[in-house]
Amino acid sequence: MAVYTDITEDDLSRFLAAYDAGTLLSYKGIAEGVENSNFLLHTTKGALILTLYEKRVDPNDLPFFLGLMHHLAERGLSCPLPLPRSDGALLGELSGRPAAVISFLEGMWLRKPAAKHCREVGRALAEMHLAGEGFAITRPNALSVGGWRPLWEKSAARADEVEQGLEDEIAGELAALETGWPKALPTGVIHADLFPDNVFFIGDELSGLIDFYFACNDLLAYDVAICLNAWCFEKDGSFNLTKGMALLAGYESVRPLSDAEAAALPLLSRGAALRFFLTRLYDWLMTPPGALVVKKDPLEYLRKSRFHRQVRNPAEYGLSR
Ligand SMILES: Nc1ncnc2c1ncn2[C@@H]1O[C@H](COP(=O)(O)OP(=O)(O)OP(=O)(O)O)[C@@H](O)[C@H]1O
Numbered sequence: 001m002a003v004y005t006d007i008t009e010d011d012l013s014r015f016l017a018a019y020d021a022g023t024l025l026s027y028k029g030i031a032e033g034v035e036n037s038n039f040l041l042h043t044t045k046g047a048l049i050l051t052l053y054e055k056r057v058d059p060n061d062l063p064f065f066l067g068l069m070h071h072l073a074e075r076g077l078s079c080p081l082p083l084p085r086s087d088g089a090l091l092g093e094l095s096g097r098p099a100a101v102i103s104f105l106e107g108m109w110l111r112k113p114a115a116k117h118c119r120e121v122g123r124a125l126a127e128m129h130l131a132g133e134g135f136a137i138t139r140p141n142a143l144s145v146g147g148w149r150p151l152w153e154k155s156a157a158r159a160d161e162v163e164q165g166l167e168d169e170i171a172g173e174l175a176a177l178e179t180g181w182p183k184a185l186p187t188g189v190i191h192a193d194l195f196p197d198n199v200f201f202i203g204d205e206l207s208g209l210i211d212f213y214f215a216c217n218d219l220l221a222y223d224v225a226i227c228l229n230a231w232c233f234e235k236d237g238s239f240n241l242t243k244g245m246a247l248l249a250g251y252e253s254v255r256p257l258s259d260a261e262a263a264a265l266p267l268l269s270r271g272a273a274l275r276f277f278l279t280r281l282y283d284w285l286m287t288p289p290g291a292l293v294v295k296k297d298p299l300e301y302l303r304k305s306r307f308h309r310q311v312r313n314p315a316e317y318g319l320s321r
């Protein structure tokens with residue numbers, strides 16, 4: 001579930017009065033998502049999404065997230081557009097939480113994406129990377145290589161509860177990534193969480209990207225590595241080369257990777273796998289029993305990490321050079 005904060009109809013109507021959003025007809029909580037509370041609103045002007053930002057989102061980051069959606073949408077990327085209030089602000093407060101109203105994006109996320117969808121995702125990711133150029137606010141990536149050790153230290157002592165030998169294995173992998181992490185690759189605004197549940201399709205056509213709440217400035221090719229992890233593995237843990245080829249070809253049809261970015265893909269993919277392993281491991285160990293949140297399996301990302309560790313060449317991801 002992702003409705004952590006309840007709202008009343010009276011509070012919501014008062015809150016909406018500050019927007020040119022029409023009159024409230026109905027609203028309901030959206031069960032999907034784990035970070036924030038989301039509601040679907042219907043007003044006399046159509047459908048809207050209301051998001052209440054919960055504890056894990058730093059309110060100081062909200063101008064970056066909301067400003068970025070605005071910047072990207074203005075440059076033609078299909079993503080939700082935050083609605084300004086009549087005083088021009090993109091952010092308000094509801095039930096004691098920072099809150100924003102964003103446009104409703106048509107489409108659904110794909111439970112079983114095929115290679116043709118991976119190609120579309122690669123293309124959209126590259127389009128986002130280009131559209132992000134010139135965005136004035138910056139936000140460092142707290143979940144890049146410098147953030148992994150502090151996160152790991154919170155779980156390390158209990159890691160063997162999840163799988164015997166994990167503490168030593170991850171300590172070694174973390175040290176190797178800290179030593180070898182590339183520093184001189186092209187940077188820009190990255191989505192940093194472009195998983196299937198954050199990409200909407202209508203039929204086979206990509207209709208837009210959502211959930212920019214991990215977006216930040218970092219290596220552009222790291223975002224590609226995150227997508228290889230999130231889109232190109234099968235349920236049995238195997239890497240699907242056809243999907244990898246499609247995703248990379250889609251990306252390069254808009255923004256070709258440099259030779260240095262291509263060569264770094266195996267290492268960046270290891271880093272991306274470790275990043276999602278670590279956040280999932282933390283949540284797995286720390287979420288109290290009975291909490292109404294679906295915990296994601298850290299071992300899925302351990303298996304991906306092990307796969308990347310034996311990759312020697314970007315061609316193994318389907319990169320043609
Ligand atoms: N602009 C939008 N248009 C249509 N539906 C949306 C929009 N934004 C969010 N949703 C719906 O709300 C759900 C949760 O949104 P979102 O992924 O942003 O939440 P979250 O709590 O940040 O989740 P997580 O970080 O776990 O992906 C989405 O799966 C989608 O169903």
Ligand SMILES: N[C@@H](CCO)C(=O)O
Nearest residue numbers: 193195276279280296
């Ligand atoms: N995409 C993340 C969840 C946070 O958005 C994961 O699968 O671990």
